[in-house]
Amino acid sequence: xxxxxxxxxxxxxxxxxxVVSDPEAWLxxxxxxxxxxxxxxxxxxxxxIVEEVSPGERLAFWWGEEGALLTRxxxxxDDVRDGTRVTVVESGxxxxxxxxxxxxxxxxxx
Amino acid sequence: xxxxxAALADPTRRxxxxxxxxxxxxxxxxxxxTLPVTRQAVAKHLAILxxxxxxxxxxxxxxxxxxxxxxxxxxxxxxxxxVGGRWDERLGRLRVAVQERGTA
Numbered sequence: 137x138x139x140x141x142x143x144x145x146x147x148x149x150x151x152x153x154x155v156v157s158d159p160e161a162w163l164x165x166x167x168x169x170x171x172x173x174x175x176x177x178x179x180x181x182x183x184x185i186v187e188e189v190s191p192g193e194r195l196a197f198w199w200g201e202e203g204a205l206l207t208r209x210x211x212x213x214d215d216v217r218d219g220t221r222v223t224v225v226e227s228g229x230x231x232x233x234x235x236x237x238x239x240x241x242x243x244x245x246x
Numbered sequence: 247x248x249x250x251x252a253a254l255a256d257p258t259r260r261x262x263x264x265x266x267x268x269x270x271x272x273x274x275x276x277x278x279x280t281l282p283v284t285r286q287a288v289a290k291h292l293a294i295l296x297x298x299x300x301x302x303x304x305x306x307x308x309x310x311x312x313x314x315x316x317x318x319x320x321x322x323x324x325x326x327x328x329v330g331g332r333w334d335e336r337l338g339r340l341r342v343a344v345q346e347r348g349t350a
Contacts (some may be wrong), residue, residue, distance in 0.1 A: 137251045139326050141333040145344045155343045162339040183323075202273065226329050 142223040149213050152220035153192045154209060171195070250322040253298035253301065256285060260292045266301055267314035 145152045145189045159167035159179055169177030175186045181201055188196040193213055200206040207228025254260050261281060265271040271280055274292060278285035292312060295301045299318045303310040 137322055138325070139329045139333065141330060141337055143337040143341060146271075147279065147344055147348060150345070155340060155347060161343040162336055222337070223339070224333050226333065244250065 137223050138227045140223065140225050142221055144216055144219055144221050149220045150213060152222060154212055156213065156222060157189075157191070157195060169188040180188050250300065250318045251300040253294050253300055254319075256291070258287070260293060262291045263295055263300055263314065267297075267310050268283060271305075272311045272313070298327045332336060 139156055145155075150225070155161050157168040157171055159169060159171075164179035164182075167177070167179050168186050169175060169186065170177060171186060171189050173186055173188055177184055179199060182199040183202065183206070185206070186197045187208070188194055194211065196206050196210045196223065204209040205228065209228050210225045210227075212223045212225075254263065258281065262277055265277060265280060271277045274285050274288045277288045277292075281288065283291075286297055292301060292303065296312075299315060301312045302315045303312045305311075
């Protein structure tokens with residue numbers, strides 16, 4: 137079960153990434169999270185685990201409010217004629233094998 | 247809840263679900279008589295729908311009668327609407343943040 141949204145930003149991919157990869161600019165009022173794979177922290181009240189950080193291309197993480205199942209968020213940047221398209225896909229909530237794979241992923245050294 | 251759309255991703259399974267929901271068929275045998283698939287295939291589809299809590303089976307003599315329990319579907323739609331709405335807001339903030347940096 138996925139929710140997909142996208143937006144075209146009138147800037148190049150590097151400029152778009154600079155803002156996308158700054159959670160406090162748009163994702164949360166308070167971000168206590170290092171953007172490196174395996175890092176765990178919080179975006180506002182949501183527990184968050186970083187899965188992938190590919191500068192200029194992709195950012196993927198898992199998040200969820202206290203006690204809730206985590207959902208996966210993937211942000212992808214693409215060049216388009218008018219700038220950069222940012223596509224977000226939130227999938228979840230995680231059940232089954234995906235959810236059980238999480239603890240091991242969280243232990244990936246930062 | 248995560249299984250709801252996966253369960254309905256298959257066209258035959260959607261038909262099984264809509265026949266049961268419409269009350270036009272209640273057992274694997276009745277469904278197999280209506281659909282171009284075997285009773286065994288229908289039973290498999292029903293098991294997946296039941297796993298997603300979209301139908302519920304109850305023994306009735308030798309047969310199992312199914313009824314639709316579409317609550318998970320409205321939960322799933324509510325989840326998508328809420329999550330989608332939050333992303334609309336965040337992407338709006340992203341647009342503003344990009345504009346602000348561009349003019350700074």
